[in-house]
Amino acid sequence: MSTTATVAARQxxxxxxxxALAAARAWLFLIVLITVFEIWARVSFGASFVGNLFNxxxxxxxxxxPLLLAIGQTFVIISGGIDLSVGFTMGLAAIVLAxxxxxxxxxxxxxxxxxxxxxxxxxASMIPGVVNGLLIARLRVPPFIGTLGMYGVARGVAFxxxxxxxxxxxxxxxxxxxxxxxxxxPVVVLLTxxxxxxLHYLLSxxxxxxxxxxxxxxxxxxxxxxxxxRSVTIRLYVLSAVCAGIGGIxxxxxxxxxxxxxxxxxxxxxxxxxxxxxxxLFGGSGTIVGTLIGALIVAVIQYGLVFINVxxxxxxxxxxxxxxxxxLVDQSQRRLGGGRVDE
Amino acid sequence: xxxxxxxxQASGISKRFGGVHALEDVxxxxxxxxxxxxxxxxxxxxxxxxxxxxxxxxxDGGTLFYQGSRVAFANPQDARARGIExxxxxxxxADNLDVGANVFLGREPMTRRFGLPVIDRRRMRAEAAMTLxxxxxxxxxxxxxxxxxxxxxxxxxxxxxxxxWNARVLIMDEPTAALGVPEQxxxxxxxxxxxxxxxxxxxxxxxxxxxxxxxxxxxVLRRGTNAGERTRAATNPDEIVRLMVx
Numbered sequence: 001m002s003t004t005a006t007v008a009a010r011q012x013x014x015x016x017x018x019x020a021l022a023a024a025r026a027w028l029f030l031i032v033l034i035t036v037f038e039i040w041a042r043v044s045f046g047a048s049f050v051g052n053l054f055n056x057x058x059x060x061x062x063x064x065x066p067l068l069l070a071i072g073q074t075f076v077i078i079s080g081g082i083d084l085s086v087g088f089t090m091g092l093a094a095i096v097l098a099x100x101x102x103x104x105x106x107x108x109x110x111x112x113x114x115x116x117x118x119x120x121x122x123x124a125s126m127i128p129g130v131v132n133g134l135l136i137a138r139l140r141v142p143p144f145i146g147t148l149g150m151y152g153v154a155r156g157v158a159f160x161x162x163x164x165x166x167x168x169x170x171x172x173x174x175x176x177x178x179x180x181x182x183x184x185x186p187v188v189v190l191l192t193x194x195x196x197x198x199l200h201y202l203l204s205x206x207x208x209x210x211x212x213x214x215x216x217x218x219x220x221x222x223x224x225x226x227x228x229x230r231s232v233t234i235r236l237y238v239l240s241a242v243c244a245g246i247g248g249i250x251x252x253x254x255x256x257x258x259x260x261x262x263x264x265x266x267x268x269x270x271x272x273x274x275x276x277x278x279x280x281l282f283g284g285s286g287t288i289v290g291t292l293i294g295a296l297i298v299a300v301i302q303y304g305l306v307f308i309n310v311x312x313x314x315x316x317x318x319x320x321x322x323x324x325x326x327x328l329v330d331q332s333q334r335r336l337g338g339g340r341v342d343e
Numbered sequence: 344x345x346x347x348x349x350x351x352q353a354s355g356i357s358k359r360f361g362g363v364h365a366l367e368d369v370x371x372x373x374x375x376x377x378x379x380x381x382x383x384x385x386x387x388x389x390x391x392x393x394x395x396x397x398x399x400x401x402x403d404g405g406t407l408f409y410q411g412s413r414v415a416f417a418n419p420q421d422a423r424a425r426g427i428e429x430x431x432x433x434x435x436x437a438d439n440l441d442v443g444a445n446v447f448l449g450r451e452p453m454t455r456r457f458g459l460p461v462i463d464r465r466r467m468r469a470e471a472a473m474t475l476x477x478x479x480x481x482x483x484x485x486x487x488x489x490x491x492x493x494x495x496x497x498x499x500x501x502x503x504x505x506x507x508w509n510a511r512v513l514i515m516d517e518p519t520a521a522l523g524v525p526e527q528x529x530x531x532x533x534x535x536x537x538x539x540x541x542x543x544x545x546x547x548x549x550x551x552x553x554x555x556x557x558x559x560x561x562x563v564l565r566r567g568t569n570a571g572e573r574t575r576a577a578t579n580p581d582e583i584v585r586l587m588v589x
Contacts, residue, residue, distance in 0.1 A: 205461040207451055210440075214448055217437035224435075225449035226420065284439035 025329060026277050026293040033297060037304040049307065060189045061254075063299035065090070065247045067192055067292065069263065069270035070277075071199045072243030074291045075236050077274050078203075080216040080283025081136065081143035083237060085150035086244040086270060089128045090263030092158040093248030097121035097174075098167035098258030105171050114173045118249055125245025126238055128154045133234030147237075158260035167258040178253025188250045195246065200288040212236060216283030265316070269298050272319050275326045280334070297322070348411055350375045350543040351396065351427075351512055356405035358391050365391040366567045368405070373512065373543040378534060380546045380558035384587050387564040389547050393514050396545070397429045398422030410511070426511035430518060435501035438490035442482065443467035445489055446474065446504045474507040475499070479536050495526030499533055506542065513537065514545045519553055531556050551580045565589050 021028070034050055041049040049055055069086045076083045100120040105113030128150050135146035180187045203209035211232045214222040222229050244263065251262045277294030279286025301322065302315045351373040358366040366388045373379050381389045395402050398416030407414050409425065416422040419429070436445045444451075447467045454463040468485050475482060480499040482492070489497055498518060505513060515534075519527040534544060534557045548554050554561060555575060563570040563586040571586040 201459065205456075205459070207453075207462065210444065210448075210451060210462055213439055214437045214444075217439035221435060221437045221445075221448070227449045284437075 026290055026297065029276070030293055030297050030300065033300050033304070037300065037307065040308055044308065049304070055303070055307065057186060057189075059296070059299045059303045061186055062303050063295045064188045064192045065251055065263070066266050066269035066273055066298060067295040068195060068243050068247035068250070069266050070273035070291050070295050071196060071288055072240035073270050074274050074277070074279055074286050074288060075199075075203060075209075075212050076143070076240045077271075077279045077281060078216045078283060078286040079212050079233065079236050080219070081233070081236065082147065082271070082281070083132065083240045084144065084147040084267060085128055085132060085154055086240060086247075087263035087265075087267040088151055088154035088158055088260070089125050089241045089244040090248040090251065090266065091258075091260040092128070092154050092161070093121040093125040093245035094252045094258035094262045095158050095162045095167055095260055096124040096258075097249050097252050098169040099161065101169050101171050101174060102167070110171055110173045114171055114177075117171075117174070121249055122242060122245050125241050125248065127241075129238035129241025130234065132241070133237035136237065137230040137233035155260065162258065162260045169252060169256055169258060174253045175256055176253075178250060178256065188254060191246075191250065195243070196288060196292060199243075203288055208232065208235065213284060216285075268316065268319055268323070269295075269302075272298050272323045272326070275323055275330065278330075280330050281327060282330075282334070349373060349408075350377075350410060352408040353392070353396060353402075354406050354408070356392065356395060356402045356407075358388075358395060358400075358403050364567050366395075366402070369564065369567070369569055371396075371562060373545060375511070375541045375543050376538050377559050378538055378544045378546055378557050380548065380554040380561045381564065382548075382551075382554060382561055382583055382587055383564035383570070386566070387570075387587070388567040389564055390516070391567075392564070393429065393516065393545060393547065396422075396512075397427055397514055423510075426509055427514070428505040428508075428510035428512065429514040429516065430498070430501050430505065431516065435504075436489050436497055439488050441468070441488055442475070442485040442492075442500055443469075443471040445500060446471040446507050448504075450508075471503070471507070475503045478503055478506065478533060478540070480533060493526060494522050495529045498522070498526075498530050502533060502537070506537070506540070510542065512543045512545065514547075516547045517549065518546070519548065519550060527553065551583060554583070555580060563587055 037049045041047050069090065073083055073086060097117045097120070101113055101117035104116040107113070108116060132147050132150050135141040136143050177187050177191070182190055203212065211222065211227050214225070214227060215229055215232055219229060247266070248258070248262055252258045273294035274286065274291050275281060275294070276297050277286065277290030277292070279290060298319055301318050305315055305318065306312065349372040353369065353371040356366050356369045356371070357364070369388065369392060371379075371392060381392065383389050394400055396407070398419045398421050401415060409427070414425070416425075437448060440448070443464060444467060452463040452466050453460050454466070455461065472485055478499075480503055482496060482500075489500060492500065502513065518530050522530065531553065534546070537544060546554070546558060558575050560572065560574050561578065561583055562572050563583060565587060570589065573582065
């Protein structure tokens with residue numbers, strides 16, 4: 001294996017242009033995509049796609065929930081794992097928030113009722129994260145299977161708590177978070193930007209972020225270097241679950257109702273955002289900025305297809321195709337250089 | 344041996360696995376600045392001996408002296424903390440991190456930027472560069488992932504990391520096995536420069552040319568016992584092979 005990497009490394013220095021293009025592929029793709037929709041909009045409707053504030057705002061709001069799932073997922077994927085349970089962790093948090101806010105608001109008032117609801121929802125979202133982490137770190141269950149099981153469990157529990165239906169919630173503060181604007185920016189977007197900044201800092205500047213890369217790059221080396229890999233792994237899955245939980249909270253605010261299936265279609269979108277953004281499913285690489293670009297690409301595809309009146313189900317097809325292409329590009333890039341491919 | 348007190352001395356070491364005597368009454372000594380090659384056929388007990396020295400498992404009999412006092416290592420981390428480091432081919436480095444990050448992996452220095460604690464990458468690179476320079480390991484760039492380095496360069500980075508954290512004894516198991524010839528030369532050159540820094544090196548290799556290129560002394564094991572010990576100057580490859588096969 002080390003000889004493969006050596007050969008690959010020698011080749012990569014010979015094709016710096018190709019490597020640079022591969023590294024910038026997400027940016028290029030986003031630019032191409034926007035250009036296509038811009039041309040389409042001008043030709044078909046005689047209007048601008050990007051020059052329209054409503055469109056930009058819609059794309060941003062579209063991107064919020066998948067992005068929140070994706071930034072937590074970015075950490076997990078960099079560490080060489082995957083978290084398939086995020087969609088229903090989001091739903092679980094949405095239902096718990098709705099119930100708690102409904103119970104707490106009459107007793108505590110709007111602000112305090114919301115705070116209690118958010119705290120309980122975040123705690124509830126941590127449960128699947130802790131269980132995932134323990135399964136994977138302590139019992140060495142493969143992440144794919146452990147989190148797939150948790151997908152089922154969180155889904156079932158969320159629907160049970162919801163009584164099989166959506167849970168309407170009425171709280172002015174929550175509604176403001178979901179639908180309000182601050183200085184012309186939707187509050188959900190501002191909160192997501194804040195989450196992005198915090199997680200970007202965590203991934204790129206903290207020891208936890210560094211160990212996330214180390215575990216994904218070479219788990220054995222990380223163990224030998226004295227890193228507590230188990231603890232890092234557990235924290236990774238808790239982080240992913242809490243991000244999903246925050247996604248559920250914003251969803252509930254936006255629709256004034258908690259729904260168990262709130263995050264159901266978002267697993268695909270979030271993983272798409274991460275891999276389009278340049279993270280490798282083999283672990284070891286990826287960035288929050290890349291994931292942001294990836295999430296914008298997914299949102300532009302989805303909103304753009306709606307914008308040009310394509311049937312909405314094509315969105316799933318488009319995002320699925322883009323995931324597969326991204327992984328293929330990543331694999332061929334790894335053969336060309338950049339790292340080892342485990343075959 | 345060149346000095347009075349050996350850096351490391353294993354005396355009368357025995358180890359059994361079930362009914363098999365992997366090692367029986369084996370003696371092994373290493374002085375600071377000395378390279379001792381451990382030679383022997385497969386199953387002669389070479390890896391059992393280095394695993395005992397590096398704390399992977401305890402001996403059933405015999406004693407281990409390190410830096411003048413008797414030691415019993417609880418685990419490999421314990422041995423590493425006291426300066427006995429094993430360089431493995433594949434377990435050494437996180438390929439996706441740069442040289443500085445690998446040298447400091449698990450012990451990152453922190454600094455503050457805008458009041459927030461951040462990893463001090465500049466310091467990691469600068470100190471890693473100093474250590475590598477001291478060992479004459481020439482790498483043109485330290486800010487690329489180590490996957491961009493050749494096998495020999497990676498080996499050198501792993502060794503540089505051990506030295507940065509004050510390893511006194513380096514155990515190298517087949518350090519040149521997966522390398523091309525120029526790369527092998529680079530590792531051999533590094534071993535020679537480590538000697539000058541007073542590091543004791545245990546060197547396991549099947550390659551007699553490598554052994555004769557770097558070893559001061561050659562300890563030959565055969566079926567778990569000492570088969571002989573020669574200084575390099577007083578022996579030749581034929582004699583070592585005869586000792587190995589008995």
